[in-house]
Amino acid sequence: MVKGKQTRVFICTGTGCVLSGSMKVKAAFKSELKKRKISEIDIVQTGCHGFCQQGPIVVIQPEGFFYPRVSVENVPRIVEEHLVGGKVVEDLLYEDSLTNKKIPLYKDINFYKKQNRIVLKNCGLIDPEDIDDYIEHGGYKAFKKVLSEMTPEKVIEEVKASGLRGRGGAGFPTGLKWDFARKAPGDIKYIICNADEGDPGAFMDRSVLEGDPHSILEGMVIAGYAIGASEGYIYVRAEYPLAVKRLGIAVEQAKKKGFLGKNILDSSFNFNVKIKEGAGAFVCGEETALIASIEGRRGMPRIRPPFPAQSGLWGKPTNINNVETLANVAWIIVNGVDKFTSIGTEKSKGTKIFAVTGKVKNGGLVEVPMGTTLREVIFDICGGVKDDKEFKAVQIGGPSGGCLPAKFLDTSIDYESLAKTGAIVGSGGMVVMDKSSCMVDLARYFLAFTQKESCGKCAPCRIGTKRMLEMLQRMTRGESSEEEVVLLEQLAEDVKVSSLCGLGQTASNPVLTMLKYFRKEFEEHVKEGRCRAGVCSELITYVIKDNVCKGCGVCKKHCPVGAIRGEKKQPHEIDVTKCVKCGICMQHCSFDAIYVAK
Amino acid sequence: MPKISLTINDKKIEAESGQTILEVAKENGIKIPTLCHDPRLEPYGACRVCLVEVEGARNFLPACATEIANGMVVKTNTIPLYKIRRTIVELLLSDHELSCVTCESAGQCQLQDLAYELGIEENRFEGERHTYTIEDYNPLIERDLNKCILCGRCVRICEEVQQDRIYTFANRGFDAVVTTPYDRSLIETKCELCGQCISTCPTGALTEKMSRYKGRIWEIEKVKTICPYCGCGCELELQVKDGEIVRVSSDVEGGINKGNTCAKGRFGYDFVNHPDRLTSPLVRKDGKLVEASWDEAIKTVADKFSRIKKRHGPDAIAGLSSAKCTNEENYLMQKFMRAVIGTNNIDHCARL
Ligand SMILES: Cc1cc2nc3c(=O)[nH]c(=O)nc-3n(C[C@H](O)[C@H](O)[C@H](O)COP(=O)(O)O)c2cc1C
Ligand code: SF4
Ligand code: SF4
Ligand code: SF4
Ligand code: FES
Numbered sequence: 028m029v030k031g032k033q034t035r036v037f038i039c040t041g042t043g044c045v046l047s048g049s050m051k052v053k054a055a056f057k058s059e060l061k062k063r064k065i066s067e068i069d070i071v072q073t074g075c076h077g078f079c080q081q082g083p084i085v086v087i088q089p090e091g092f093f094y095p096r097v098s099v100e101n102v103p104r105i106v107e108e109h110l111v112g113g114k115v116v117e118d119l120l121y122e123d124s125l126t127n128k129k130i131p132l133y134k135d136i137n138f139y140k141k142q143n144r145i146v147l148k149n150c151g152l153i154d155p156e157d158i159d160d161y162i163e164h165g166g167y168k169a170f171k172k173v174l175s176e177m178t179p180e181k182v183i184e185e186v187k188a189s190g191l192r193g194r195g196g197a198g199f200p201t202g203l204k205w206d207f208a209r210k211a212p213g214d215i216k217y218i219i220c221n222a223d224e225g226d227p228g229a230f231m232d233r234s235v236l237e238g239d240p241h242s243i244l245e246g247m248v249i250a251g252y253a254i255g256a257s258e259g260y261i262y263v264r265a266e267y268p269l270a271v272k273r274l275g276i277a278v279e280q281a282k283k284k285g286f287l288g289k290n291i292l293d294s295s296f297n298f299n300v301k302i303k304e305g306a307g308a309f310v311c312g313e314e315t316a317l318i319a320s321i322e323g324r325r326g327m328p329r330i331r332p333p334f335p336a337q338s339g340l341w342g343k344p345t346n347i348n349n350v351e352t353l354a355n356v357a358w359i360i361v362n363g364v365d366k367f368t369s370i371g372t373e374k375s376k377g378t379k380i381f382a383v384t385g386k387v388k389n390g391g392l393v394e395v396p397m398g399t400t401l402r403e404v405i406f407d408i409c410g411g412v413k414d415d416k417e418f419k420a421v422q423i424g425g426p427s428g429g430c431l432p433a434k435f436l437d438t439s440i441d442y443e444s445l446a447k448t449g450a451i452v453g454s455g456g457m458v459v460m461d462k463s464s465c466m467v468d469l470a471r472y473f474l475a476f477t478q479k480e481s482c483g484k485c486a487p488c489r490i491g492t493k494r495m496l497e498m499l500q501r502m503t504r505g506e507s508s509e510e511e512v513v514l515l516e517q518l519a520e521d522v523k524v525s526s527l528c529g530l531g532q533t534a535s536n537p538v539l540t541m542l543k544y545f546r547k548e549f550e551e552h553v554k555e556g557r558c559r560a561g562v563c564s565e566l567i568t569y570v571i572k573d574n575v576c577k578g579c580g581v582c583k584k585h586c587p588v589g590a591i592r593g594e595k596k597q598p599h600e601i602d603v604t605k606c607v608k609c610g611i612c613m614q615h616c617s618f619d620a621i622y623v624a625k
Numbered sequence: 626m627p628k629i630s631l632t633i634n635d636k637k638i639e640a641e642s643g644q645t646i647l648e649v650a651k652e653n654g655i656k657i658p659t660l661c662h663d664p665r666l667e668p669y670g671a672c673r674v675c676l677v678e679v680e681g682a683r684n685f686l687p688a689c690a691t692e693i694a695n696g697m698v699v700k701t702n703t704i705p706l707y708k709i710r711r712t713i714v715e716l717l718l719s720d721h722e723l724s725c726v727t728c729e730s731a732g733q734c735q736l737q738d739l740a741y742e743l744g745i746e747e748n749r750f751e752g753e754r755h756t757y758t759i760e761d762y763n764p765l766i767e768r769d770l771n772k773c774i775l776c777g778r779c780v781r782i783c784e785e786v787q788q789d790r791i792y793t794f795a796n797r798g799f800d801a802v803v804t805t806p807y808d809r810s811l812i813e814t815k816c817e818l819c820g821q822c823i824s825t826c827p828t829g830a831l832t833e834k835m836s837r838y839k840g841r842i843w844e845i846e847k848v849k850t851i852c853p854y855c856g857c858g859c860e861l862e863l864q865v866k867d868g869e870i871v872r873v874s875s876d877v878e879g880g881i882n883k884g885n886t887c888a889k890g891r892f893g894y895d896f897v898n899h900p901d902r903l904t905s906p907l908v909r910k911d912g913k914l915v916e917a918s919w920d921e922a923i924k925t926v927a928d929k930f931s932r933i934k935k936r937h938g939p940d941a942i943a944g945l946s947s948a949k950c951t952n953e954e955n956y957l958m959q960k961f962m963r964a965v966i967g968t969n970n971i972d973h974c975a976r977l
Binding site: 308310325327329330478479480481482483484485486487489490491492493494514517521525527532 | 796
């Protein structure tokens with residue numbers, strides 16, 4: 028039996044799924060349906076579902092049957108058995124990693140069950156290239172309400188009362204920022220949407236841009252109305268071609284429907300949006316550098332004050348908000364302040380999206396209420412550490428954030444609680460690590476990133492991060508000392524307090540938290556030349572003294588990479604080409620036959 | 626401007642609002658080190674050596690770019706601030722060709738002074754260094770980026786004061802560098818070689834080529850004078866050693882020009898000691914120019930003017946005065962033409 032018209036096949040075309048082949052899957056569905064002359068079933072391309080590790084994702088609506096990792100070969104079966112036969116294809120369903128049970132429906136999957144999707148509500152559920160789909164799902168309702176029933180002041184009051192804070196990293200109260208921009212003297216004002224998202228590993232904003240671009244436009248027009256701006260810019264990285272394309276389509280459609288342009292919906296309000304592609308410099312996400320970049324100058328931060336609200340783009344009062352911040356606005360207007368403030372903690376309201384990656388079972392995009400604990404996100408939603416290994420640490424907030432050990436797993440995710448630990452909510456990157464990650468090497472990785480991305484304007488950041496990076500490089504090579512660990516910490520503190528912009532001020536966070544919580548690992552590197560994770564293989568070599576070795580074979584048994592050879596009762600030998608310098612053999616030898624040669 | 630009160634290092638101070646902490650501190654004899662600051666330029670806040678503590682502020686603030694406020698409590702001399710300054714100067718020196726022995730800037734270098742003041746003998750932060758080739762194609766300005774601290778002053782003076790944009794930053798991170806369009810030599814750009822960038826550079830990265838090895842700052846005598854080139858009247862400091870000009874500078878705090886000069890004022894001094902320079906009047910006798918006294922020269926001119934006027938009338942004579950003269954001299958010139966010669970044929974070379 029072929030189901031009625033309401034049946035729709037949703038194929039995820041977020042970047043993750045496109046990379047795993049969803050475009051081919053989409054084509055396969057099209058041709059399969061054509062072959063069978065089935066025309067009543069729509070194929071809808073959607074934005075990211077957030078569950079990218081399971082891509083390509085196919086969802087059959089209206090019931091919400093969820094098929095992960097769909098290949099072109101699976102398509103005929105889904106069409107035949109599910110769409111025509113009306114029976115779910117059991118073996119293609121998602122299997123829960125904890126219970127090993129098959130879970131047919133989207134909403135029952137643990138990954139989604141504990142989430143609270145406000146910003147991502149439409150992602151995966153609507154066609155991002157179709158404004159009507161957005162409108163059918165309640166889109167532009169908030170804007171119409173604002174325009175017909177609310178004064179700009181009232182809008183600002185609502186946003187203030189909602190407690191919404193900037194999701195771009197700093198967590199500044201959004202309503203307050205709008206108020207500053209509204210009250211700043213001047214006829215011409217601007218709204219900028221910061222869609223630069225330069226943190227490595229972060230893709231929260233990209234998913235909203237690709238999956239629900241109108242929610243951002245709606246947030247922007249509301250913000251424009253509130254502060255008295257008639258022009259908006261979306262600064263989006265050119266490395267997000269799909270986002271750029273879909274934003275372009277969204278702007279055109281919104282113009283046609285009269286949500287953008289002159290005398291919007293027969294009011295006196297005018298608003299237009301321009302898309303500006305950034306060339307992918309991390310520092311251009313910093314608001315003053317971003318403004319410089321739009322103006323055609325080199326993306327370099329400048330001192331504040333004046334803040335953009337006083338003097339921003341082209342010297343005019345400018346309000347700049349992150350993608351996720353703006354995508355919350357319409358929801359707040361439609362659902363009301365009370366509903367929004369009921370989510371989250373006392374000082375951090377609403378939800379936050381995290382991009383969970385690294386050594387985690389079900390990585391992806393997760394939107395949770397503020398106040399959720401790290402444990403709930405990593406273990407309950409994302410299924411815990413990959414291969415059930417032991418959890419070692421989580422890096423929150425990308426290269427500007429901090430690295431926290433297991434004892435902080437029950438920390439509540441909100442601006443204040445995370446700041447206390449030395450980490451930050453940041454833009455929402457979350458990298459999970461097991462014991463195969465070396466903290467020294469990771470600190471080196473993040474600093475290499477910030478150093479490369481520093482704009483070079485101020486000395487502490489430009490040279491300080493370079494010297495820190497060099498110290499860490501020496502540590503991973505075993506050419507460092509205990510004194511240098513102390514010096515590293517001092518320099519990191521100095522760079523933090525003396526740099527001009529947020530990039531330099533936060534570049535030390537990974538190093539400082541790693542030194543605080545994993546200092547022993549640094550000491551092992553510099554004192555013993557040992558990397559317990561076996562990552563820093565340029566360190567010293569381990570050698571077995573053949574006159575002391577009894578040939579007991581304990582070392583051979585424990586070596587994780589099989590680098591030790593030797594017959595029982597004969598002196599053993601370490602193959603330096605295989606050895607990863609983890610030092611485990613030395614710890615197990617009862618005869619002190621293994622030593623470190625530098 | 627309304628007066629407001631604040632304290633700096635426990636000293637109660639009254640100051641005009643709108644000023645920066647740095648300006649107020651300076652007026653009150655409190656020294657705050659600076660590197661990227663130049664009073665001729667917009668506040669920039671990049672070198673961070675002027676950071677101060679302000680009560681209630683979340684971070685340390687750059688004194689050069691922070692406006693004073695009523696009741697502000699500022700500290701410029703705390704231990705954390707010294708530590709930061711020291712770290713910053715060590716970092717700068719760790720990527721700097723430290724050749725003070727032969728550097729033209731030695732003795733007038735803000736980096737050297739600061740390193741001395743902080744007593745930096747050893748550097749904790751040695752590491753990779755840049756090596757840049759010295760730009761050597763233009764006749765006037767030597768650019769040695771091995772001594773550049775990226776304060777951006779050259780970039781900004783060119784853009785903000787000269788309204789040119791010869792310099793810009795390129796690259797990121799440790800490799801950030803000041804460069805020109807397409808990294809060309811200055812004479813291949815629109816650069817007018819005014820040397821304003823030299824005047825603001827706090828180190829020996831930008832120096833006057835003509836002055837190389839001519840004299841140390843402590844050997845020279847500074848003679849204040851007015852520029853002879855035009856009627857603007859810019860104040861210059863001739864740096865003189867053994868009776869010869871070795872360099873021309875200008876005091877940012879003095880004169881109508883506040884330290885700014887054009888290419889002629891800064892570099893056009895070689896005529897002073899030039900062998901071809903006329904040092905006495907010449908009168909043509911039997912087709913040959915011979916040296917004469919001023920009296921004789923003036924008499925010759927007066928005689929010939931009188932003869933022409935008598936024979937052909939006053940309008941046969943015209944006067945063209947020079948922009949190199951002062952206003953007063955130009956006034957006298959037209960008075961002379963109108964009242965003494967009796968003609969209105971008087972003009973001035975700047976009226977081109
Ligand atoms: C180095 C650096 C990079 C940043 N990158 C981003 C970014 O990619 N996206 C973003 O929204 N904010 C970024 N920010 C924060 C912005 O400067 C700004 O605070 C934010 O866009 C304000 O919006 P919000 O109040 O809605 O968070 C960055 C800040 C720094 C210092
Ligand atoms: S902190 Fe770094 S990125 Fe920011 S202005 Fe200074 S050099 Fe540039
Ligand atoms: S620029 Fe200054 S610190 Fe550098 S070599 Fe010259 S005098 Fe020394
Ligand atoms: S050349 Fe001189 S003025 Fe220009 S940035 Fe370098 S140190 Fe500053
Ligand atoms: S002089 Fe203030 S930051 Fe450089």
